[in-house]
Amino acid sequence: MSEGRPHRSPLPNRPWRQVRRIPSSHYVDEAHLERERTEVFKRTWLVACLEWQVERPGDYAVFDELGESILVVRDDRGTVRAMHNSCRHRGSRLMEGCGRSSSIDCPYHGWSYGLDGSLQRVPREEGFEKLSINKMALKPVRCATWGGFVWVNLDPEAPPLLESLGTLPEELAPYRLEEMRPIGTRDEHIPANWKAMLENAMDFYHVPFVHGRTISRHVSEGPDLHSYGDHSRQRLAIASYGWRQRLDRACTRGGPYSETQASSLHKYLIFPNLLINVLPYHLTVMQAWPVDAQTCRLRYSFNKRKGARGIELARVYATGAASRYILKEDIDVLLRFQRGIATGRVAEQHLHDEEAAASHFHGALERWMAQPAT
Ligand code: FES
Ligand SMILES: [Fe+2]
Structure with missing residues (x-):
């Protein structure tokens, strides 16, 4: 078989x-x-953090394992999201550890993202050639919650979390x-x-x-x-x-x-x-x-x-x-x-x-x- x-x-x-x-x-x-x-x-599916760590909008936690850095954040609408913790400008790490913030700000040149990962602000934007701000959101990672854990999966083709957990x-x-x-x-x-x-x-x-x-x-x-x-x-x-x-x-x-x-x-x-x-x-x-x-x-x-x-x-x-x-x-x-x-x-x-x-x-x-x- x-x-x-x-x-x-x-x-x-x-x-x-x-x-x-x-x-x-x-x-x-x-x-x-x-x-x-x-x-x-x-x-x-891997446990990135505990759900209570991102209980309120703006709460975030960085998952640094396997050579990856993934930012888990609860957005303004209460949805837990995961995204690669790398700025779309030149790839700098964005956030460290865990905490609460109303936006995701890059410490290098000041690009600023919303809690949903969308690019909101680029200092002196006119200095870039052909920059489509609405296409420069942080790269999403599949994310789901169950059992008080926040789970991420780096495979876009993986089955949903609940399917992979079966009857558990x-x-x-x-x-x-x-x-x-x-x-x-x-x-x-x-x-x-x-x-x-x-x-x-x-x-x-x-x-x-x-x-x-x-x-x-x-x-x-x-x-x-x-x-x-x-x-x-x-x-x-x-x-x-x-x-x-x-x-x-x-x-x-x-x-x-x-x-x-x-x-x-x-x-x-x-x-x-x-x-x-x-x-x-x-x-x-x-x-x-x-x-x-x-x-x-x-x-x-x-x-x-x-x-x-x-x-x-x-x-x-x-x-x-x-x-x-x-x-x-x-x-x-x-x-x-x-x-x-x-x-x-x-x-x-x-x-x-x-x-x-x-x-x-x-x-x-x-x-x-x-x-x-x-
Ligand atoms: S690398 Fe993030 S703003 Fe430049
Ligand atoms: Fe033992």
């Missing part, structure tokens, strides 16, 4: 392809990373992800390949060894894996639900949740690089962006529900502190992984059943890499 171009079909119900062996070169080779940038990142929005609706707000964020370079960062967060084979003194004793059984085409979900029962159920009654909002949504942690990998751990009262968001083959930028946040107070808030802060400690355990072992793999002495890696989510992830990566962009 022909697989077709992967970005033409989210393939929500197809059986997933297991990849059990991975060439180690895929974690150190710059040429391989360049192919991942071109064939995967520049064709898939419906399944995740009870959690009301758009209500979540960070209580702690991390944005740092990690000396490990971007895939290793995500795989580690989905891998249960390492838990008894790396987290033997922390979460290992609360994880009673290996997670099950559900495939949504490129995306996946692992469901993980945490400890006994008996005592936690009483706490949940005091702090679980949103819903209505299914029994497993209320009682278990759900870990979603939204391809290619967004990993979210969801429970009714908190949310972990992790993104791994390639910097070079052996370095990634980790964007990590631990989130509470807007308006959380009392027991719910105390619980979120306690779990957030525990998560930061567990993340440190993971980062320490990832550095060892990357240094080991960089020696080139182990040419191939073998995945265990409890690394099934990594296996699924590589199946999706292989599909995209096998279908070069045209």
Whole structure:
């Protein structure tokens, strides 16, 4: 059966392809990373920022990854837009960081754009030969919102965001992800390949060894894996639900949740690089962006529900502190992984059943890499 171009079909119900062996070169080779940038990142929907960061007209946030700079802005009509952050005069970067502004002004020669990207003002315009101001808007980038995230896609032919997410929005609706707000964020370079960062967060084979003194004793059984085409979900029962159920009654909002949504942690990998751990009262968001083959930028946040107070808030802060400690355990072992793999002495890696989510992830990566962009 022909697989077709992967970005033409989210393939929500197809059986997933297991990849059990991975060439180690895929974690150190710059040429391989360049192919991942071109064939995967520049064709898939990516989270550029959080929607609350651009809550009001004029709010903007700059997304600087993959060698691109994209400006996300909410315009005067309330629409969230994305555009290349490069001036149409001579290409200078326009905005930095995030903030609020009534216009987009170039710091170089003063060209000024509206929040919709249209060119509004050119100093001493008569000095240009044949300049069509109405054709000099900032170059748009496809943009959509879902789940409290602002998504961008550099491929004009990609299917709409909701199509590529398949049934995930419906399944995740009870959690009301758009209500979540960070209580702690991390944005740092990690000396490990971007895939290793995500795989580690989905891998249960390492838990008894790396987290033997922390979460290992609360994880009673290996997670099950559900495939949504490129995306996946692992469901993980945490400890006994008996005592936690009483706490949940005091702090679980949103819903209505299914029994497993209320009682278990759900870990979603939204391809290619967004990993979210969801429970009714908190949310972990992790993104791994390639910097070079052996370095990634980790964007990590631990989130509470807007308006959380009392027991719910105390619980979120306690779990957030525990998560930061567990993340440190993971980062320490990832550095060892990357240094080991960089020696080139182990040419191939073998995945265990409890690394099934990594296996699924590589199946999706292989599909995209096998279908070069045209
Ligand atoms: S580069 Fe922006 S006004 Fe000249
Ligand atoms: Fe871990």
